[in-house]
Amino acid sequence: MFENIVPIDFFKQETEIVAKKLIGKLFVRFIDEKQVLAAEIIETEAYLPINDPACHASFKKTKRNVPMFENGGILYIYFIYGNHYCANIVTEKEGQGAAVLIRAAKPVLGIELMKINRGIEQLEMLCKGPGNFAKAFGLDKTHNFKTLDGFNFGIYDYKNYKNEEIVQTTRVGIKKAVDLPLRYYLKDSKFISKK
DNA sequence: TATACGATGCACT
DNA sequence: GTGCATCGTATAG
Numbered sequence: 192m193f194e195n196i197v198p199i200d201f202f203k204q205e206t207e208i209v210a211k212k213l214i215g216k217l218f219v220r221f222i223d224e225k226q227v228l229a230a231e232i233i234e235t236e237a238y239l240p241i242n243d244p245a246c247h248a249s250f251k252k253t254k255r256n257v258p259m260f261e262n263g264g265i266l267y268i269y270f271i272y273g274n275h276y277c278a279n280i281v282t283e284k285e286g287q288g289a290a291v292l293i294r295a296a297k298p299v300l301g302i303e304l305m306k307i308n309r310g311i312e313q314l315e316m317l318c319k320g321p322g323n324f325a326k327a328f329g330l331d332k333t334h335n336f337k338t339l340d341g342f343n344f345g346i347y348d349y350k351n352y353k354n355e356e357i358v359q360t361t362r363v364g365i366k367k368a369v370d371l372p373l374r375y376y377l378k379d380s381k382f383i384s385k386k
Numbered sequence: 387t388a389t390a391c392g393a394t395g396c397a398c399t
Numbered sequence: 400g401t402g403c404a405t406c407g408t409a410t411a412g
Contacts, residue, residue, distance in 0.1 A: 236393070245393070255408055273405025275394050292393055322394050332407095364393055 192229075193219070195348035196341045202263030206282040206289040209263075210237035211375045213280070214357050215350035218296060220328050221343055228304060228328050230296035230318050231349055234376035234383045236362045238279070240287040244367035248288025258336050259288045266337045266344060268330055275322030278330050280339065280346070294321050294363070295376070295384045299349075304329075320384040352377060 197216060202209055213232045220228040238246035238259075247269070248259040258267035259281055267279040267290050279290035296318040298305050305317045305327040318324040325331075337344050355378075362374045363385065376383045 238393075247393080250409095253409065269393085270407055271392055272394050273392090273407080274396095277393060279393085294393085320394065362393075366392085 192217075193341070193345070193347055197339075197346040197348065199262075199264035199338070199340065201346075202280060202282050202339070203284050204263075204282070206237045206239050206291060207373065209280070209282045210235040210291040210373065211357060211359070213291060213293075213346070214375055214377055215352045217299060217347040217349040218293065218328075219300075219345045219347055220330075221341075221345075222329075226301060226304060228301035229299045229347075230305075230324075230327075231299055232293060232296050232346075233318075233380050234293075234295035234374070236292040236294055236375070237282075237373040238290050238292065239371075239373070240283055240289040243371065243373075245362065245365040245369075245371070246288065246290075248290075252288070256288065259290050260286055261336070263289075264339050266330075266334055266339070268325065268332055268335045270332065271322070276325040276331055277321040278325045278328070278334075292321055293324055294374075295319050295382055296324055297380070297382045298327070315381050319382060 247256045262285045263282045265281045279292050281290045283289045298317045317327045358378050
């Protein structure tokens with residue numbers, strides 16, 4: 192299952208393209224020799240380097256958003272609302288300030304550990320929403336900056352969906368630039384965070 | 387140093 | 400459908 196890793200160069204493309212193409216790919220965390228967590232990415236949002244006030248990197252480089260200015264292919268994990276972590280994949284080239292937020296996924300491997308991490312049983316609830324996705328994978332700020340090179344983390348080819356199976360719409364939970372259609376999700380999936 | 391607030395989730399009505 | 404916990408970060412003073 193892990194022979195087709197997505198190369199780091201993939202993440203250096205335009206953020207919208209990466210966000211859309213990530214749908215159907217496998218997000219994998221290798222904890223140790225025995226423990227592997229994997230989920231099919233079902234829902235993403237793009238945060239752009241220019242003309243996107245909702246992007247954390249839109250104003251300037253700060254202590255929090257430095258990972259977004261690195262070369263694409265690393266994780267950007269931040270803490271929000273006092274309770275939740277959100278996991279992003281940094282995109283574009285060094286100095287741009289862009290990322291793709293992972294909003295929801297379908298658990299594939301390590302489901303038992305995800306249930307423990309979340310404290311619930313329902314499969315479709317395990318990775319529903321960015322905060323829950325991070326919790327199911329046990330992600331926190333210690334995983335900030337981690338590279339998706341297949342050592343600790345990796346993105347792998349998994350499913351290929353047709354263009355018309357991927358819905359493009361407006362983003363969720365933001366106050367700025369609410370009209371930009373930068374959210375992508377798999378049509379009719381029961382794993383998406385919300386309609 | 388102080389203070390306001392957010393790319394959320396969940397309990398409660 | 401509505402309210403709010405909770406805290407790291409940004410920003411101002």
